[in-house]
Amino acid sequence: MPVTIADVARAAGVSKTTVSRVLNTRAEVDRSTAERVRDVIDRLGYVPSSGAVGLARGQSRTVGMLVPSLTWPWMGEVMQGVVDTVEAAGFGLLLFTCNRGADSVERFTSQVSARAFDGLLVVEPENTLDMLTALHRKGLPVVLIDDRGHHPEFPYVTATNRDGGAEAARHLLAAGRHRPLVLTGPARFGCVRDRHAGFRDAYAEAGHPLGPGQVVESDFTEAHGRAVVGERLAAGREFDAVFAHNDLGAVGAMAAVHAAGLRVPQDVAVVGFDDIPMAALTRPPLTTVRQPMRRMGETAAGLLLARLTGEALPASPVVLPTSLVARGSTPGP
Amino acid sequence: MPVTIADVARAAGVSKTTVSRVLNTRAEVDRSTAERVRDVIDRLGYVPSSGAVGLARGQSRTVGMLVPSLTWPWMGEVMQGVVDTVEAAGFGLLLFTCNRGADSVERFTSQVSARAFDGLLVVEPENTLDMLTALHRKGLPVVLIDDRGHHPEFPYVTATNRDGGAEAARHLLAAGRHRPLVLTGPARFGCVRDRHAGFRDAYAEAGHPLGPGQVVESDFTEAHGRAVVGERLAAGREFDAVFAHNDLGAVGAMAAVHAAGLRVPQDVAVVGFDDIPMAALTRPPLTTVRQPMRRMGETAAGLLLARLTGEALPASPVVLPTSLVARGSTPGP
């Protein structure tokens, strides 16, 4: 019932070949013929079936996106950047989150074999790097967003985590805070190691090297950040600042400081990482190292699309700059 | 290069028809033949091309999802519910956000004509109801999530907005707050009218009818909520509570109360609506009327999938219950 290329051809008195040619604006069509065909297309409201085009051309003009979760606080920004870019290029975006065990991972890889999409954008779910590498080796174009420090063999977009950590340190040092407590993320993440290295080195260079008791591995949750800082406070405060490797952890830290009857930033200054939407709305607003999440999404999508339309991809990763956003959780100048 | 059904047929010494039959588990295949074919499929790692299957069957086993924005604080939960449900059913999810003007709306509708998906889930972007209604009339199955009170002619999933408003009122009344300030959302939204009706009636029934000065139309932003409450406070406080129609507005209200040197909840109690992830993390944590966003997403997806697999859809909308989550921004019992 929907109108097909055959209907258009019949109505315009030409062959399907010709219709296809004006559809794809191949040059070798008589101007008046083309115009007539275009009129019919408009009149009939014809739109080529994407499935048929894909089958005939061997490509789907669709990109896949795999994410570990859609509810993480910064995921919306990444997604928005990706969708905007993919849509503007006239591609479709197929969304996957294989977060229900091995079963769903398998289902996902079978979608790949089904050639449902031409390329893949991914925020890496845990333990999927091997699978992704295998897909890439089999010829699927893949671009990673935030490599988690795994440095895969395919292109990725990340942020200057080391610089970000260093900037957080310099900001706290400038405020005269010499005894920070660092709440890292899981140590297996490269971004965590980078953030910490930047922070630690900056403190060392300033003549205030971090002692072993000043660094605690956390898990990126608000609850754990709160628990750790709460315990440290109860055991007797020996720090004048907290640097958390993500904003949620920083929010937990602030809650613990307040719960202990202390003030942010006067007694304990707090710096987070990410600049999630909530960061500007906490009390006090959270000073944080901003990652340009939306731009990271746009950039990754742009790389993948370029690859799909024939361009070669940059051999080296794309590293976008972080920036410190100073707010009320650290002392003003 | 990828393995096709013809490869499998050849290797198994049968026709493509037979392979297709075991693939789709039609009964009329000899058991031993079927087993042999299955072995070959496994050995070759064959997966049917989704595009080809779709073309032959006239359906894509993909559902589309249209949203106004991916960065709204509750969108992640809705999306997660949708994706989980759609994935579990073995369908693909194609994501659209036509938020770049009429141009992108047109691009979206053309995707529909291209039969890229079999059904559509939508959180309605502004001014798209007519377009959606037209698509539905042309035969596209559509399910709306949160009807915004438009009561469209196709199925939708929403929450008990009126009850939610009433529950907020009863909660504040129980705390002895008789002079609330109401910060509504845009009046054109049906959910806003419902929330307000429930709240207003409950106050009236309790003998404390709302005066005209106690209701202000806001726009669901934190900034406007803060501005309105700030002005009211500066003009002389004549309210002991704020009911905001969304959590972001409530967060703004709390900020304004604190900025005025007053306390939440002692001087001004605050109740929000939605229960976004941030609500539990504010200082004090925000009392709010919870909408089961993830379940709304799951439910809508389930309805659409049922429809696509042949079941009839319920004529009446599905209305999920809201629930009041009491936290620190209102006085305890």
Next chain:
DNA sequence: CTGAAAGCGCTTACAG
């Protein structure tokens, strides 16, 4: 139980 053939709606050499 099994297969040859037509068809889904396009694109693309190949001829003219």
Next chain:
DNA sequence: CTGAAAGCGCTTACAG
């Protein structure tokens, strides 16, 4: 500049 025909990888009557 234009078209007939083959092909993309499946499914599905239709025969046997």
